[in-house]
Amino acid sequence: MAKYIMLQGTSSHVGKSIIATALCRIFFQERRRVVPFKAQNMALNSYVTKDGKEMGRAQVAQAEAAGMDPQADMNPVLLKPTGDCCSQVIIDGRSVGNMSAKDYHKGYSLTAFSAAKSALARLDKEFEVIVIEGAGSPAEINLKEHDIVNMRVAKYAKSPVLLIADIDRGGSLAALVGTLDLLDETERALVKGLVINKFRGDETLLAPAVRFLEQKTGKPVLGIIPFIDHLGIDDEDSVSLEEKKGDVRSAALKLAVIQVPKISNFTDFDSLAQEPDVSLYYVNQIDELGQPDLILLPGSKNTMEDMIWLNKSGLGKAIAEHVTMGRPVVGICGGYQMLGGEICDPDHTESSLSRVNGLGLLSLTTTFAKEKMTSQVMAICTELPFLGQIITDNTLQGYEIHMGHTVCNNAEERHPIAVTKHVGNICRDISSTARADGLVWGTYIHGIFDNNNFRRAILNCLRLKKGMEPRSLSRDFSAEKQKNYDRLADVVRTHLDMKALRQIMERGIV
Structure with missing residues (x-):
């Protein structure tokens, strides 16, 4: 006993x-x-x-x-x-x-x-x-x-x-x-x-x-x-985000996470925050956004209502303007769904709403279903276009938690991150979509930035965009934990x- x-x-x-x-x-x-x-x-x-x-x-x-x-x-x-x-x-x-x-x-x-x-x-x-x-x-x-x-x-x-x-x-x-x-x-x-x-x-x-x-x-x-x-240990809930909002140190790269009301799995970004050349901060008002080098759209437990909030707050328009100015945006899970053109919930699985427009930055339609997808995954990244560079990585790991089925309506958009193995429920959805110009991409894979080489590749693309030399991998996130x-x-x-x-x-x- x-x-x-x-x-x-x-x-x-x-x-x-x-x-x-x-x-x-x-x-x-x-x-x-x-x-x-x-x-x-x-x-x-x-x-x-x-x-x-x-x-x-x-x-x-x-x-x-x-x-x-x-x-x-x-x-x-x-x-x-x-x-x-x-x-x-x-x-x-x-x-x-x-x-x-x-x-x-x-x-x-x-x-x-x-x-x-x-x-x-x-x-x-x-x-x-x-x-x-x-x-x-x-x-x-x-x-x-x-x-x-x-x-x-x-x-x-x-x-x-x-x-x-x-x-x-x-x-x-x-x-x-x-x-x-x-x-x-x-x-x-x-x-x-x-x-x-x-x-x-x-x-x-x-x-x-x-x-x-x-x-x-x-x-x-x-x-x-x-x-x-x-x-440097995962936080349990969004109460801790209030402590992080003011934690903006001076660093070469500024990354803004949009703090939607039903934000989930914000630990997806903890590994980025621990990089010495990154200042990562959370934003829920338009005057807090500034001019970050990258905007990150996180997961959400109520994607449709958070999408409505995004537009009412003015942050949806600000994200679109950010992309127009040649700066990238990345969405994870619910954030990935919000980057698309349409989010539908015919069975009211997540919300009382039946349909909302997304940001329209990717040509995606997401439809919610009653069955939840939960699985650890292994994946590969083949030729992800990002800020004029091409990122490849054959050893990605993470996990998926979502109830939406996503389809792409534009043959010119790419699907560079592909799941090679599911441990748990099998998912037949595309796991990622990227615009050909590399300014907008998203994925269903949580924990993708915990992959050391992939994380550093993303950050080095941002550094090159700003005329700075790339850095070699300096931190093993798992070892640091x-x-x-x-x-x-x-x-x-x-x-x-x-x-x-x-x-x-x-x-x-x-």
């Missing part, structure tokens, strides 16, 4: 995911069979496993830190918001349809919990240590009755809990005390320690606060984790009382 530890927070975005990632790495470094688990995730950032199942990105990072391939049992319930008060519900890696928040929480959530229990039981048989992550706060009174990700999980798994607060946003002492006060007696008993996260400055200055917390709550403060800048996991583990191991944590895990909830 596995040993458990669960991380819950005083609110969303306090660092539960990152500390869970750190613990996965620490136990992996100790050669223990460790696995992450989150019963239910709500996020637009998702990933496809080797067997074609969909799961949240946070548990993917945690699995990587634990030295293993991601699997859907790590995140058996995934909610992907499609519009106001509505989400696509994914159970055990497969979509079971769209539900309103009321229908899900009042009726289906406890059914979904049975999938979470089954997944946890399978993991318990295989692993020594299970690091469980909660969601939001366990003290949301209006949600507790139907909660399947916080205290219900802790009680079921008989797992001790660490409660985490983010001191960087202020009010962390009140948040810890208030959260504990709102829990019932049995829930408070499960909390075995407190953690203060994202601290900046001299830790000794917090000594009075630590004494107060321990006396007030009767719970030990197990750690004060410092703020870690430029962590592994170093970042090690750095994170070192910081958390130094600032968290690991001896006390191990004792808590050994004792369990008694």
Whole structure:
């Protein structure tokens, strides 16, 4: 039987995911069979496993830190918001349809919990240590009755809990005390320690606060984790984009990502952001766009409504003008669909709308279907025209997640990126389209920029366009991520009382 530890927070975005990632790495470094688990995730950032199942990105990072391939049992319930008060519900890696928040929480959530229990039981048989992550706060009174990700999980798994607060946003002492006060007696008993996260400055200055917390709550403060800048680990949700919007350093190349309201899989661009000659920034207002060297259109969970927003915001017109001025635009998945001329949803799979016009920069028609395509892929790039250069790469890897079928209506447009192998569901759609002049291209393949040589080839084309010398490949994105996991583990191991944590895990909830 596995040993458990669960991380819950005083609110969303306090660092539960990152500390869970750190613990996965620490136990992996100790050669223990460790696995992450989150019963239910709500996020637009998702990933496809080797067997074609969909799961949240946070548990993917945690699995990587634990030295293993991601699997859907790590995140058996995934909610992907499609519009106001509505989400696509994914159970055990497969979509079971769209539900309103009321229908899900009042009726289906406890059914979904049975999938979470089954997944946890399978993991318990295989692993020594299970690091469980909660969601939001366990003290949301209006949600507790139907909660399947916080205290219900802790009680079921008989797992001790660490409660985490983010001191960087202020009010962390009140948040810890208030959260504990709102829990019932049995829930408070499960909390075995407190953690203060994202601290900046001299830790000794917090000594009075630590004494107060321990006396007030009767719970030990197990750690004060410092703020870690430029962590380089995948973010779980779009909350973190607000932090990235101002992160525009001076660099040779400026890349703008259009932050559509239902942006998904923005981690597609993290590898670009880590390149030393790149300044990558997110834009949701026309006055923020400036004159980037490249515009990137990301994936979307509601492509049609995001397309309407793009035109209403003026950014659609600005993108067209950007291309007219001889500057390129690239679309990934939903962004690829938006580059086309028409997006149709006759069965209202994604939206209440039946049809919208795209940007018209590629001659594509996309029609949504009820069946979702989810697959890891291997692909080749043959003669992609880009800014007067030709890019080839025979070793591309990535994954596809989409419900649209796309056809090209112009024989002069090219399809330079072709999938050679699907692992999961088979897709018969074209995977990419490019204009002959190379200023506009798109693909369904997520993670395409994580391919080191392809990423550098794209950036070198931009450099040549600006009269700069090309650069040789300087970073291996996968290797850099592994170093970042090690750095994170070192910081958390130094600032968290690991001896006390191990004792808590050994004792369990008694």
